[in-house]
Amino acid sequence: MAGIVVVGAGQAGASLVARLRSRGYEGEITLIGAETVPPYQRPPLTKGYLTGELPLERLFLRPESWYADQRITLRLGQMVTGIDPVARQLRLGDEVIGYDQLALTTGSTPRRLPESMGGTLGGVYVARDLADAQAMAPEFVAGRRVLVVGGGYIGLEAAAVAARKGLHVTVIEMAPRILQRVAAADTSDYFRALHRSHGVTLMESTGLSQLEGRDRVRRAHLTTGEVLEVDFVIAGVGIAPNVALAEAAGLTLDNGIATDAQGRSSDPSIWAAGDCASFPMGPHRMRLESVQNAIDQAELVADNMLDDGRAYTPVPWFWSDQYDVKLQIAGLGLGHDRTLRREGDGTLSIWYYAGERFLAVDAMNDPRAFMVGKRLLEGGRNADPALIADPAFDLKGLLR
The missing domain is CATH 3.50.50.60 (FAD/NAD(P)-binding domain)
Structure with a gap:
């Protein structure tokens, strides 16, 4: 069969195969998942799905028929038991599948x-x-x-x-x-x-x-x-990246499957994206556990499988829904040495700084603060601490 095989049918895997087809890739695509249902959203599981407000069908990222329409072979309820990087083959029980390129989007497992x-x-x-x-x-x-x-x-x-x-x-x-x-x-x-x-x-x-x-x-x-x-x-005591397949195949690990800036593992025909992958970010390696990262990194890997040669330089963002509060986070506050607090009518935002340099913002029921902070970070611009500390200052002024 060869073509491109993706192991892991979560958000990253689904995003990767969709991107390949949208970019015009005409070869064989196989998406393999251990669960028996098509790729679905995970964040609502601990929110709308548990409360009964969100039915199962609305969890699915796409109807199962979409994969057939896109000529994507969807193999559900199947476990890959081994990878042979030299032969470019993987095993599903007694079956052997060949690949030209392989993407590991194996996600993570709760501790x-x-x-x-x-x-x-x-x-x-x-x-x-x-x-x-x-x-x-x-x-x-x-x-x-x-x-x-x-x-x-x-x-x-x-x-x-x-x-x-x-x-x-x-x-x-x-x-x-x-x-x-x-x-x-x-x-x-x-x-x-x-x-x-x-x-x-x-x-x-x-x-x-x-x-x-x-x-x-x-x-x-x-x-x-x-x-x-x-x-x-x-x-709820954390998660661990699923790296057993990669480790058995001899791929380099470093807090997940270690990739280069383009998403390629230590084997040039094997890529990784999502919770299972760590990538270079500045002087460090980073592994991000978020829907945004799963989508963006998987789409970049798909592009690079088609020879785009782009580096992954994300501005991370996350969210959490608790009661009637939506928390939105832009950036990473790691290494901050101070924070600034802005309160409004039912809103709160916490701005993170290392010295005078803006790192991240936590916005509670404050979509404006989130939007402004995210756009500043994406543009490589700073958020003047003196202006953030002024409750009368309109945050949108930072974007002018």
Whole structure:
């Protein structure tokens, strides 16, 4: 068959094959996914899908018929068991498939609570894919008690859904504050107050020692010595890039599948994009876990498979929906040494700086601040701290 084969039918894989066809590539395209459903959106799984507001069909990025119409062979519910880079072949069980170019968009896997801690008991969940959401959905019944382990965005989004549905919610976070790894203290303060205003019990500097129960979790022992009665548990303790195939094939790894600036791995015929891929960004290597990165990086890889030769230089952006708050983030606040705070009528934005250099903005119900910050970063322009600190200044003036 040869042609281009893409392993991993998530957002990145779907974006990559669509881009190839839109660019006029006429060769064979095969998209292989381990799940039995066509590529779908993951962010709504812990929001609209869990609440029942978004039906399954609306999760799909495209109808299954679209792939046939575009002459894309969609192979679902199948696992690639090995890659032979020398022969340019991959194995699906007993079957061997050849490729001219291969893209790995294998995504990531949530870290689970260890078995020794009770992580394999019934009623203990992670929130990553459709099967996870479908398994835990029946647990969301008003009056039940849920423990969320981890105060990152996934954990807080799940907590918000549970609180809205009338459950008794406790969130524990080992770090001194929620969102500590990804946000400034002001942003953490905002979301701590938001969750507590919705009745969530939020415990920072608190870890999980042990889950207890026979076949199903019943109690949670915390590092503070407290014991909680629980009906189920959601673990939001991070994800790990899926690199087993790449590692077995001898590809270079560095916090994911290491690629060059164009998305090519250490094997010139194998590319990578999305959660599983790390790429050079300035003096460092970066791996971004976001829908935006999955789409943009996959489309760039598709272009470079067709010899465009472009480097990936993203301005990262993210979002999170919790209750009636939309958080939008532009840029990366890593290395910031101060922040500036702008408040409006029901809005808040936190601006990150290293010295006088603008790095990122967190915008809570403030689409203008997000839009301005994103456009400044895309244009390589600064946001004058003196103007940001002036509440009377119209942010759009920074774009003139």
